[in-house]
Amino acid sequence: MKKKVLSMILATAMVATMVAGCGNKDAGTDTASEGKETTTETTKAEEKTDTKDEGTGGKEKLTFYHAYYHDEATWPAAVAMREIYQEFADAHANDDCTFEAVPVEDVTELATNELAGGTFPNMVDFAGMEVPLAAISQGLVLDMKDYIDKEGLESKVGINYTMNQVDGKIYTVHDQLTTLGLWYNADLYEAAGATTPDTWTNYEDMAAAMNAITTYGSSKGIYAYSAGQGSIRLFNAYMGLLNKEYASGALTADIINSDEFATAFKAIAAMDQANGSANTSDDVGSFSSDVTSGLCATFLNGVWGAGSFTDTDINMKPAIYPGNVSLSAPGGGLTIAADLSDAQKALALEFVKYMTSDEVQQKIFLEINANPCNTDLDLTALAEGSDNATVKLLAEACSLANSAKTIVSTTNYVWGADVQTAIINKLIECSVSGTDIDAKLAELQGELVALIG
Amino acid sequence: MNIKARRTLFITLFLLPTCICFLVFYAYPILQILATSFCQWDYTNMTSPKLLPMNDLFANYKYIFREYPYFWEALRNSLGWALVGVCIQVPLTLVVSIVLSKGLKGSRFARNVYIIPSVISSAAMGLIFLQLYNARYGPIQQIIQMFKPGYTENILLVPGVNFWAIVCAYVFFCGTTTIMLLGQIHAIPAELYEAAKIDGAKGLKRELYITIPLVKPTIKTVTTLAATSGFLLYNEVFFLTNGAAGTKSISYIIRELAITSTRTQYARANTIGVVQIFIGLILVSIINFVFSLEKRSHRNEVGR
Numbered sequence: 145m146k147k148k149v150l151s152m153i154l155a156t157a158m159v160a161t162m163v164a165g166c167g168n169k170d171a172g173t174d175t176a177s178e179g180k181e182t183t184t185e186t187t188k189a190e191e192k193t194d195t196k197d198e199g200t201g202g203k204e205k206l207t208f209y210h211a212y213y214h215d216e217a218t219w220p221a222a223v224a225m226r227e228i229y230q231e232f233a234d235a236h237a238n239d240d241c242t243f244e245a246v247p248v249e250d251v252t253e254l255a256t257n258e259l260a261g262g263t264f265p266n267m268v269d270f271a272g273m274e275v276p277l278a279a280i281s282q283g284l285v286l287d288m289k290d291y292i293d294k295e296g297l298e299s300k301v302g303i304n305y306t307m308n309q310v311d312g313k314i315y316t317v318h319d320q321l322t323t324l325g326l327w328y329n330a331d332l333y334e335a336a337g338a339t340t341p342d343t344w345t346n347y348e349d350m351a352a353a354m355n356a357i358t359t360y361g362s363s364k365g366i367y368a369y370s371a372g373q374g375s376i377r378l379f380n381a382y383m384g385l386l387n388k389e390y391a392s393g394a395l396t397a398d399i400i401n402s403d404e405f406a407t408a409f410k411a412i413a414a415m416d417q418a419n420g421s422a423n424t425s426d427d428v429g430s431f432s433s434d435v436t437s438g439l440c441a442t443f444l445n446g447v448w449g450a451g452s453f454t455d456t457d458i459n460m461k462p463a464i465y466p467g468n469v470s471l472s473a474p475g476g477g478l479t480i481a482a483d484l485s486d487a488q489k490a491l492a493l494e495f496v497k498y499m500t501s502d503e504v505q506q507k508i509f510l511e512i513n514a515n516p517c518n519t520d521l522d523l524t525a526l527a528e529g530s531d532n533a534t535v536k537l538l539a540e541a542c543s544l545a546n547s548a549k550t551i552v553s554t555t556n557y558v559w560g561a562d563v564q565t566a567i568i569n570k571l572i573e574c575s576v577s578g579t580d581i582d583a584k585l586a587e588l589q590g591e592l593v594a595l596i597g
Numbered sequence: 598m599n600i601k602a603r604r605t606l607f608i609t610l611f612l613l614p615t616c617i618c619f620l621v622f623y624a625y626p627i628l629q630i631l632a633t634s635f636c637q638w639d640y641t642n643m644t645s646p647k648l649l650p651m652n653d654l655f656a657n658y659k660y661i662f663r664e665y666p667y668f669w670e671a672l673r674n675s676l677g678w679a680l681v682g683v684c685i686q687v688p689l690t691l692v693v694s695i696v697l698s699k700g701l702k703g704s705r706f707a708r709n710v711y712i713i714p715s716v717i718s719s720a721a722m723g724l725i726f727l728q729l730y731n732a733r734y735g736p737i738q739q740i741i742q743m744f745k746p747g748y749t750e751n752i753l754l755v756p757g758v759n760f761w762a763i764v765c766a767y768v769f770f771c772g773t774t775t776i777m778l779l780g781q782i783h784a785i786p787a788e789l790y791e792a793a794k795i796d797g798a799k800g801l802k803r804e805l806y807i808t809i810p811l812v813k814p815t816i817k818t819v820t821t822l823a824a825t826s827g828f829l830l831y832n833e834v835f836f837l838t839n840g841a842a843g844t845k846s847i848s849y850i851i852r853e854l855a856i857t858s859t860r861t862q863y864a865r866a867n868t869i870g871v872v873q874i875f876i877g878l879i880l881v882s883i884i885n886f887v888f889s890l891e892k893r894s895h896r897n898e899v900g901r
Contacts, residue, residue, distance in 0.1 A: 259643055281640050420749055421751040422749050561859060562859065565839065573842045597664055
């Protein structure tokens with residue numbers, strides 16, 4: 145009898161949990177999945193729970209999460225960013241709504257965890273990572289387009305205005321851009337008799353230069369370039385050269401099976417194979433020490449790499465990809481929750497304005513050594529007024545990338561991280577000598593079609 | 598209240614915390630995984646999984662088995678690592694614990710040294726092995742080049758070889774199971790060994806006929822742990838290859854679908870979770886069956 149009772153309790157509880165698992169917590173939130181326009185901004189603001197912080201005497205508080213948690217010894221730029229945030233906080237310390245910047249190690253994880261519970265943090269800086277689709281799809285983030293238009297911030301937010309516009313809405317503004325070209329060791333190129341990137345009009349030119357370096361350096365431990373994560377940047381740029389539309393929009397089966405996709409993949413895979421699997425990594429940062437010790441001739445990294453070379457004797461010069469192409473995308477940046485109170489919302493939008501202002505953007509360029517989004521700034525003039533070698537090198541790299549004939553968004557941002565990983569992995573696999581590149585291409589095409597399905 | 602009723606109440610109250618914990622932390626997640634594998638649950642409805650229409654109830658299973666490009670590769674690898682775990686870890690654990698049980702000089706020190714890697718996280722071990730396998734500077738590459746001069750490939754990218762490279766990153770670290778087995782060996786009464794000695798069982802015979810049969814239940818536990826840890830391998834794959842060159846595991850693709858995918862495909866990830874649980878149960882059942890075979894044959898002999 146006792147056993148029966150216990151069994152009954154267990155069985156009932158299990159059935160209840162099963163029903164709960166399939167249950168619909170909130171029928172109202174289904175609007176997104178049904179493709180209906182979400183009008184949650186106002187309704188959620190009305191439902192907003194009390195965000196007043198007792199610690200600040202009943203004042204409201206806007207909490208902003210960012211990833212600049214590093215100490216000065218690890219990354220001085222992080223300290224400079226925190227100072228920028230603090231200045232804004234200090235300026236609003238006596239307002240009805242105060243501002244607090246909180247550093248966290250993984251902003252995306254923080255947001256994802258909250259999203260799983262159907263909420264979004266007050267304000268987040270995604271630092272170039274994508275804004276989770278779930279946040280947009282479920283109407284949890286604020287559209288800033290009207291504010292940007294009203295305040296005339298189009299030139300201040302720069303390419304955020306176009307690249308981060310989704311169906312006429314701007315959910316995120318990144319104050320600095322993920323801009324990528326390449327860095328090459330001019331002395332090594334000269335010693336190897338290789339043509340320099342400024343003369344490359346196509347990828348055959350680049351492949352010939354890489355072969356020259358490999359021939360010159362193989363007995364000295366010198367290799368042509370940092371493949372792997374760097375390879376997808378080459379692929380990305382080559383796709384942009386062949387068809388900018390393909391590299392700028394959502395990935396489709398037509399793009400995957402296009403001639404352009406095949407041409408770009410095969411060319412980069414062949415270069416990777418000639419470069420050798422030992423010189424391949426899915427983290428381009430792992431090549432830094434080889435670059436600064438003169439072993440890696442070409443560093444396929446962003447403009448922010450400028451700071452790595454100025455303290456060394458290595459003669460690294462910035463360049464862009466063959467055919468006058470650069471990669472640049474804002475990625476995810478300052479993103480605001482849709483369910484804030486009016487005071488919090490106003491402060492959050494003011495913070496966006498502050499971060500894209502000329503004054504702060506200059507600091508981002510001069511102190512953080514990143515490519516600012518604000519297009520009103522003259523980076524070359526700013527660099528001339530600075531005696532910092534890193535700033536001068538950064539200005540050179542930024543102006544090359546910003547003035548490229550073709551500027552393409554990064555595939556990571558437009559095609560998604562899983563697609564990016566699949567392409568990197570397949571290129572990495574091709575770097576092993578004897579690998580059948582055509583077969584790998586066919587495998588990749590099949591995988592990608594399935595992944596986007 | 599009579600004694601019987603009080604006793605029932607007493608037992609029920611004692612069982613209640615366990616039952617609640619079982620339901621909340623064990624049954625609920627498993628049932629949730631099972632239930633949501635029949636739902637649409639992704640970035641469009643993260644807080645409200647929606648049951649799929651009855652005519653398309655198995656859509657997630659169809660996608661995983663027929664379309665998802667990495668499922669079969671991951672399943673093959675995970676089963677392979679489970680099998681290798683059993684074939685290498687169990688004999689290794691047994692041999693090491695028998696040797697340590699002898700109480701030879703320095704065995705206590707050796708035991709402690711052997712256990713140290715077990716307290717290092719598998720993520721840290723993954724990073725350590727990444728350095729070991731580094732194709733330009735890693736010691737493994739130097740050793741390979743001693744036998745094969747001029748070899749420059751990254752072994753983590755060579756299909757087949759990378760499977761074993763990942764095996765080496767986890768299979769030798771069995772300090773915890775060694776301690777379990779060692780404890781059981783120490784619990785064997787000394788009289789049994791003395792009696793065996795009188796009967797002429799010495800050296801290897803002593804271990805084969807006395808030690809191993811007496812610690813068989815623990816060997817079964819060690820086998821289960823070895824199989825499941827191989828089957829659930831994740832960190833080593835993530836850090837060493839990030840799933841490249843045919844090295845994806847079941848745990849890895851679950852994360853790919855749930856976290857890496859921009860579309861946050863929770864339901865599809867949970868569908869693989871269901872398969873993982875199901876295969877895990879089969880693995881445990883096989884181990885139980887294999888270990889019960891001898892018991893059954895013994896019973897049959899007694900019956901005759």
